Amino acid sequence: xxxxxxxxxxxxxxxxxxxxxxxxxxxxxxxxxxxxxxxxxxxxxxxxxxxxxxxxxxxxxxxxxxxxxxxxxxxxxxxxxxxxxxxxxxxxxxxxxxxxxxxxxxxxxxxxxxxxxxxxxxxxxxxxxxxxxxxxxxxxxxxxxxxxxxxxxxxxxxxxxxxxxxxxxxxxxxxxxxxxxxxxxxxxxxxxxxxxxxxxxxxxxxxxxxxxxxxxxxxxxxxxxxxxxxxxxxxxxxxxxxxxxxxxxxxxxxxxxxxxxxxxxxxxxxxxxxxxxxxxxxxxxxxxxxxxxxxxxxxxxxxx
Amino acid sequence: xxxxxxxxxxxxxxxxxxxxxxxxxxxxxxxxxxxxxxxxxxxxxxxxxxxxxxxxxxxxxxxxxxxxxxxxxxxxxxxxxxxxxxxxxxxxxxxxxxxxxxxxxxxxxxxxxxxxxxxxxxxxxxxxxxxxxxxxxx
Ligand SMILES: [Zn+2]
Numbered sequence: 001x002x003x004x005x006x007x008x009x010x011x012x013x014x015x016x017x018x019x020x021x022x023x024x025x026x027x028x029x030x031x032x033x034x035x036x037x038x039x040x041x042x043x044x045x046x047x048x049x050x051x052x053x054x055x056x057x058x059x060x061x062x063x064x065x066x067x068x069x070x071x072x073x074x075x076x077x078x079x080x081x082x083x084x085x086x087x088x089x090x091x092x093x094x095x096x097x098x099x100x101x102x103x104x105x106x107x108x109x110x111x112x113x114x115x116x117x118x119x120x121x122x123x124x125x126x127x128x129x130x131x132x133x134x135x136x137x138x139x140x141x142x143x144x145x146x147x148x149x150x151x152x153x154x155x156x157x158x159x160x161x162x163x164x165x166x167x168x169x170x171x172x173x174x175x176x177x178x179x180x181x182x183x184x185x186x187x188x189x190x191x192x193x194x195x196x197x198x199x200x201x202x203x204x205x206x207x208x209x210x211x212x213x214x215x216x217x218x219x220x221x222x223x224x225x226x227x228x229x230x231x232x233x234x235x236x237x238x239x240x241x242x243x244x245x246x247x248x249x250x251x252x253x254x255x256x257x258x259x260x261x262x263x264x265x266x267x268x269x270x271x272x273x274x275x276x277x278x279x280x281x282x283x284x285x286x287x288x289x290x291x292x293x294x295x296x297x298x299x300x301x302x303x304x
Numbered sequence: 305x306x307x308x309x310x311x312x313x314x315x316x317x318x319x320x321x322x323x324x325x326x327x328x329x330x331x332x333x334x335x336x337x338x339x340x341x342x343x344x345x346x347x348x349x350x351x352x353x354x355x356x357x358x359x360x361x362x363x364x365x366x367x368x369x370x371x372x373x374x375x376x377x378x379x380x381x382x383x384x385x386x387x388x389x390x391x392x393x394x395x396x397x398x399x400x401x402x403x404x405x406x407x408x409x410x411x412x413x414x415x416x417x418x419x420x421x422x423x424x425x426x427x428x429x430x431x432x433x434x435x436x437x438x439x440x441x442x
Contacts, residue, residue, distance in 0.1 A: 083415055083417065084411065102411070103409075104411040104414055105409050105410050105437035106411040106412070106436020107436075109411075110411055110415070124411075126409065127409075127438065192426075
């Protein structure tokens, strides 16, 4: 019995296999409609995240299974002070697989240690969110046909952005990856992550503050939100925020086959004028999230 | 300075000078009833100064805790006046119940029953991280 807590729990071979299955589901959806017949997914959302929960639930329904669970802690026994371990023991009586979101970091790890059925971390505070990373990887693979030999730009909040850290960790296991870190000084990638990247032979990275100047060399541009509360003062935020908003003008020098990704929800870091550009992948990315979750549940339930 | 040799017991040698009392406290040696000698600032061939702890009695010690506090320590077991086993410690891969996670967003901050476990992430810089939230141990 296996769980998925962080993206590095999966080997690159397993990630490649998940991508193959997801792409097969996209090509032959009918072959998968009854794969999880009689199986139940419990979505335990101790904090609300409609987008992620709907993606998991749609994934299980499309595999012919059923879904039960709760969407916020106020409606559950947690509100009465029950521990994660006790909640999991109870849910184990009803479900074949669990997707869990929790505001506290490490809660899904605690759950997986107690659970008799697979636990998928659907986000634990600002820590891990492996199915988002799998979604990003599937999107890159579908757009580019490979996960190696790519120049990938990460733009915005590289300090606190967990989706960025986790995608960088996942990609840095492939060959020929060039990473371009684009952020203001206040939101640079943490030093320990830079040190880790620096120690790898298969990855090179550069840092810049200038989005527009970095764009022409990129195959992938991964945008994230620059949040006001991350700055010490409003003046710095106002001075910097426009530099990290993607507009059609900034895309003038971009490659014709650039892929623009964003974990969503977006606020204003990508101008809506970019949405109609065929290089904008972020809405296709959301759909990919459902397919990779289908592949993941099949793998964890050991269904071929 | 002379401390009588022990017949059956444990000697913690090559303790970094000044860490002896810290180890004494962390290992809760004050709770033992057997004779214990702590020698501080002893002369050493390998190091300038060192601390030594001699425990006259065979008591179980958590080597991971000693390795975490001071990885250079040598632990010798004495039987019938002779050294029967000598272990050179190193940083333990994992430690439980020695340090606490101080990250307020960590699950351990709300669930009191959970053991506080840390895993060695970077031996060179002695970095340990909480197994739940991956915060660095301070
Ligand atoms: Zn922690």
